[in-house]
Amino acid sequence: MQSAVLKVEKVDKQIGRKMILQDISIDIGQGEIVGLLGPNGSGKTTLIRLIVGLMKKNNGNIIINGYSQDENFLQAMSSVGAIIENPEFYSYLTGFENLEMYAAMHDGVTEERIQEVVERVRLEDAIHQKVKTYSLGMKQRLGIAQAILHRPNLLILDEPTNGLDPAGMKEFREHLQMLVKEEGTSVLFATHLLHEVEELCDRMIIIQKGQIKASTHLRDMEGKEQVLMNIQPVEKAVSWLDAHDYTYERNGARVLLQLNKERVPELNKQLVLAGFDVLEMMPQKQSIEEAFMKWTEGGTTDA
Numbered sequence: 295m296q297s298a299v300l301k302v303e304k305v306d307k308q309i310g311r312k313m314i315l316q317d318i319s320i321d322i323g324q325g326e327i328v329g330l331l332g333p334n335g336s337g338k339t340t341l342i343r344l345i346v347g348l349m350k351k352n353n354g355n356i357i358i359n360g361y362s363q364d365e366n367f368l369q370a371m372s373s374v375g376a377i378i379e380n381p382e383f384y385s386y387l388t389g390f391e392n393l394e395m396y397a398a399m400h401d402g403v404t405e406e407r408i409q410e411v412v413e414r415v416r417l418e419d420a421i422h423q424k425v426k427t428y429s430l431g432m433k434q435r436l437g438i439a440q441a442i443l444h445r446p447n448l449l450i451l452d453e454p455t456n457g458l459d460p461a462g463m464k465e466f467r468e469h470l471q472m473l474v475k476e477e478g479t480s481v482l483f484a485t486h487l488l489h490e491v492e493e494l495c496d497r498m499i500i501i502q503k504g505q506i507k508a509s510t511h512l513r514d515m516e517g518k519e520q521v522l523m524n525i526q527p528v529e530k531a532v533s534w535l536d537a538h539d540y541t542y543e544r545n546g547a548r549v550l551l552q553l554n555k556e557r558v559p560e561l562n563k564q565l566v567l568a569g570f571d572v573l574e575m576m577p578q579k580q581s582i583e584e585a586f587m588k589w590t591e592g593g594t595t596d597a
Contacts, residue, residue: 300357303319307352325474331491345450377449416435450481451484452484497509520553525570
């Protein structure tokens with residue numbers, strides 16, 4: 295993986311007697327868009343708030359661009375931009391005036407930089423209008439502009455498409471992908487929407503009941519098939535699969551095998567040569583939704 299922009303190491307968070315997060319470890323590489331996927335109440339917003347410094351952890355370490363939050367908080371946070379749910383602005387000011395106020399809190403943010411990010415999120419036609427006239431989608435674009443104004447290399451987003459219609463979601467994804475391509479920004483994107491992860495992210499991290507259940511590259515999932523086999527004699531067949539280090543699940547006389555799709559014909563040939571009767575062999579692509587349900591043991595989220 296690319297050098298890590300963000301490292302979360304064995305982080306715990308307890309509120310009262312309730313353990314909200316337990317032994318959380320994740321990392322984000324340069325230029326990655328990583329989806330933090332989990333049902334509502336899974337702990338993802340708490341983790342986001344720990345990363346951006348809005349809450350304190352009980353144990354563990356959070357390192358951003360080589361700086362530990364515990365030892366060098368200001369340096370660690372100086373290169374972070376964030377949108378936590380719906381961004382807030384002064385509605386009686388224009389979009390440009392809001393950005394000017396935010397720019398004043400950071401060294402080196404020029405008027406030229408403000409204009410640059412306005413063009414990047416395509417708000418040129420509305421930037422001098424008062425924010426109270428903006429649609430939710432326009433506010434989200436202004437939120438991105440504000441979050442990237444000081445050129446952070448890590449962008450943290452918590453449910454940023456909440457309230458957007460399908461067209462607004464599509465537009466938001468396009469702006470985010472363009473940002474990563476043009477500025478090399480790393481993104482941690484917390485959501486409960488499976489299709490957002492599938493359409494936007496390079497990698498997804500599954501969180502459930504305050505624990506990390508899985509971390510996988512989406513391209514790896516796209517290259518795999520679940521192969522449903524009806525093979526006889528099944529008892530000897532599963533012994534053969536064990537001996538050859540295949541991963542499978544058995545359901546009576548059928549076997550569901552995890553396998554790269556390119557290897558299906560070769561496996562069929564090997565089984566026949568080994569003396570097995572292959573009565574059925576049906577590739578079945580596993581969706582992100584199916585993987586999510588398996589990893590979270592049936593935890594619900596929105597497709």
